[in-house]
Amino acid sequence: MSERARRGRPGHDQQSVLRVAIELFNRQGYDATSMGDLARELGLTKSAIYHHVPSKEHLLESAIDEALDALEASLDEVAATSDLDAGERLRAAVRGSVVVLVEHLPAVTLLLRVRGNTPAEKAALRRRREIDDRLAEMVRGAAGAGAIRGDLDPLLTSRLLFGMVNSMTEWLRDDGDVETIADTVTTLAFDGLTRHA
Amino acid sequence: MSERARRGRPGHDQQSVLRVAIELFNRQGYDATSMGDLARELGLTKSAIYHHVPSKEHLLESAIDEALDALEASLDEVAATSDLDAGERLRAAVRGSVVVLVEHLPAVTLLLRVRGNTPAEKAALRRRREIDDRLAEMVRGAAGAGAIRGDLDPLLTSRLLFGMVNSMTEWLRDDGDVETIADTVTTLAFDGLTRHA
Numbered sequence: 001m002s003e004r005a006r007r008g009r010p011g012h013d014q015q016s017v018l019r020v021a022i023e024l025f026n027r028q029g030y031d032a033t034s035m036g037d038l039a040r041e042l043g044l045t046k047s048a049i050y051h052h053v054p055s056k057e058h059l060l061e062s063a064i065d066e067a068l069d070a071l072e073a074s075l076d077e078v079a080a081t082s083d084l085d086a087g088e089r090l091r092a093a094v095r096g097s098v099v100v101l102v103e104h105l106p107a108v109t110l111l112l113r114v115r116g117n118t119p120a121e122k123a124a125l126r127r128r129r130e131i132d133d134r135l136a137e138m139v140r141g142a143a144g145a146g147a148i149r150g151d152l153d154p155l156l157t158s159r160l161l162f163g164m165v166n167s168m169t170e171w172l173r174d175d176g177d178v179e180t181i182a183d184t185v186t187t188l189a190f191d192g193l194t195r196h197a
Numbered sequence: 198m199s200e201r202a203r204r205g206r207p208g209h210d211q212q213s214v215l216r217v218a219i220e221l222f223n224r225q226g227y228d229a230t231s232m233g234d235l236a237r238e239l240g241l242t243k244s245a246i247y248h249h250v251p252s253k254e255h256l257l258e259s260a261i262d263e264a265l266d267a268l269e270a271s272l273d274e275v276a277a278t279s280d281l282d283a284g285e286r287l288r289a290a291v292r293g294s295v296v297v298l299v300e301h302l303p304a305v306t307l308l309l310r311v312r313g314n315t316p317a318e319k320a321a322l323r324r325r326r327e328i329d330d331r332l333a334e335m336v337r338g339a340a341g342a343g344a345i346r347g348d349l350d351p352l353l354t355s356r357l358l359f360g361m362v363n364s365m366t367e368w369l370r371d372d373g374d375v376e377t378i379a380d381t382v383t384t385l386a387f388d389g390l391t392r393h394a
Binding site: 090149150167171195 | 348
């Protein structure tokens, strides 16, 4: 944190501007938010904001990259763990995606609202689709290897699993305990609600 | 269907106008859609559209009521079924909410995107919250009665369960088979992915 790059006036480094921008985009919508709105939120003039960030698109790209980089890194880590079977690997991937969502909640929330209106958003959707494909492939692999039940359609299962994870952006607040949440999601998904006496 | 009320020019009854409006609201956003856009989509002039519907708000209210009425009726039906224990009741409620979502997909999709910008939207959010409370209460009741596992937080469980169901609006298309989807959701939620040899 000590070497954090600063541009323009003191009091706002690029990271803190990005945090405020993501929060504002999530609150009032990316398209509906102007650089003037962001300047007002930061207590800056509209011209001073450009000392901190080159453009609104740049802020969106930074936020989306934060979320996508974290999700990809989490999957890479699971893939690199050699002592897990396909079922444990899937469970670790689900847990990892919950942890990323909780730890990068504003950025992931913004990512999930991207609709592909600009080239940057289209690129984000492509990367998101690659992640979804990797997850679906892990479900298919685990079902094929007999590591999870084989009677459910893998693609449908994958969409429901990660739909459940992603739906957390609708109600989760910053104060959620990541371990409790991750345990609940994985228990629900892998062990189910039914009580086994 | 034979007694369907018609207003204005032949070729568009109120139901078919509502279908087109919901589809348009979901595609380009309710706030961003004008009555002029809707008229164009229907091949009508902007003045002719008012022969069919009094206002844009009226269309939103009709769509939201369709979704909420169906969700409430589904829960009422489960509540009126006396021969189920609390776990079976919850399973029936989850299945019912999937069936409503599939059968009223455009209306439920629109409902879930409502953010409370107008009095009609605020009223919809209140009704939605009542439904969420009923579902959370069913989870709490089932856990308390020992009908489902008791080691998970009931509110968190409820949010994840119905977050999984609601997330289907992100990818489900009209051609989904309702029985397969409902079976997959309930199996995943109640029995889990783990294979029991």
